[in-house]
Amino acid sequence: MNLALFFDPLPETLTPVSPVPSTLAAYVSRFTETFPDWRGADLALIGLDEWRGSAAGSPASERPGTDLVRQRFYQLQKGTGIVRLVDLGNLRPGLSLEDTYQRLREIIGALLDAGTVPLLIGGSHDLDYGQFLAYESLDRPISFAVVDARPDMAEPNSTAPAEDSHLRRMLVHEPNFVFSIAHLAHQQYLTPPEILVALEKLHFETMSVGEIRADKRLAEPLIRQADFMSVDLAAIRWQDAPGYQPANPFGLSNEDATQLCWYAGHNAQLSSFGLYGYRADHDPQGLAAATLATMLWYFVEGFYHRRPETGFGTFRFLTYTVVLPGNPDKLVFYKSRRAEKWWMEVESLGDSENKRVIPCTYEDYLHASQGDLPQRWIRLQALLG
Known part of the structure; x- marks a missing residue:
């Protein structure tokens, strides 16, 4: 072209x-x-x-x-x-x-x-x-x-x-x-x-x-x-x-x-x-x-300071699993070992094969640790349908 x-x-x-x-x-x-x-x-x-x-x-x-x-x-x-x-x-x-x-x-x-x-x-x-x-x-x-x-x-x-x-x-x-x-x-x-x-x-x-x-x-x-x-x-x-x-x-x-x-x-x-x-x-x-x-x-x-942000679950990231009393029964979070960046894994309640790992905040992790579903999780769940 x-x-x-x-x-x-x-x-x-x-x-x-x-x-x-x-x-x-x-x-x-x-x-x-x-x-x-x-x-x-x-x-x-x-x-x-x-x-x-x-x-x-x-x-x-x-x-x-x-x-x-x-x-x-x-x-x-x-x-x-x-x-x-x-x-x-x-x-x-x-x-x-x-x-x-x-x-x-x-x-x-x-x-x-x-x-x-x-x-x-x-x-x-x-x-x-x-x-x-x-x-x-x-x-x-x-x-x-x-x-x-x-x-x-x-x-x-x-x-x-x-x-x-x-x-x-x-x-x-x-x-x-x-x-x-x-x-x-x-x-x-x-x-x-x-x-x-x-x-x-x-x-x-x-x-x-x-x-x-x-x-x-x-x-x-x-x-x-x-x-x-x-x-x-x-x-x-x-x-x-x-x-x-x-x-x-x-x-x-x-x-x-x-x-x-x-x-x-x-x-x-x-x-x-x-x-x-x-x-x-x-x-x-x-x-x-x-x-x-x-x-x-x-x-x-x-x-020019970009770095790959892939390989969740590998040595590049710390993995945190939060146990919840309802459905879902757990949430998985990832934190970069290199930077103060957090991600959250969201799995569709209607289709376990449909899941995404999305950016989130440390505050989202804290909410989940207290037994509350983060609003970001709720919004994405609705989008995943």
């Missing part, structure tokens, strides 16, 4: 002749005159300047916001180890918004087949629908995580813009290949209660911005089970990232956001990552661009 047909090359201002050797600029292969070898890369940066799904329309800025984020990102110091990162340039939007979704589907699908992780930056948050569509060809149920100030669950055929309905559109997509969803950082004063009730009835997990700020570690298992993750800049408070509208003084801090990105990068299962919603015309000092660049840096650094 010739991906170069879908992209515009980057301007010369983003390609310094002699970059500082210790910065990422010296290690990124960029699309200028020659399209980079994306098949041999670990990560591929894709800029998006598609805003037809947004009620506010395109930002009133001369340069795409993605280029401003790149400029900040390239100036950051390279982390540990080898970096194999390519920048494919900015995606050419399709004739319609639906065409753009399909382009993303094809491009991301090709990258997934090659084992290259797409890093998507810019455009309205509904573009993660194209990110989602790329996973249909995997022929298996997937899980994903969304970080946003509120779940975008408007009716897809209503007058609401696409950025307000993309999550519901994923849920009603046919064929249905969604196994679980984790929605992170919603703000309850922006979220209709019936939306949270609907997500709970579907046995999907949610975590409010207050819960994340109280203990970010509790978000890690939700991200660890995701195949892909999308982040709306509007989930971050305006003071830390003034690059979206309407402004919101509440939300995640930039430290919270970078920690979530580290978790995502460190997740060996996660195979694509999107940062959406950045409007350069609302960011005169480049503070939001710097925040996004740093979030991207933490994802890349987390990616």
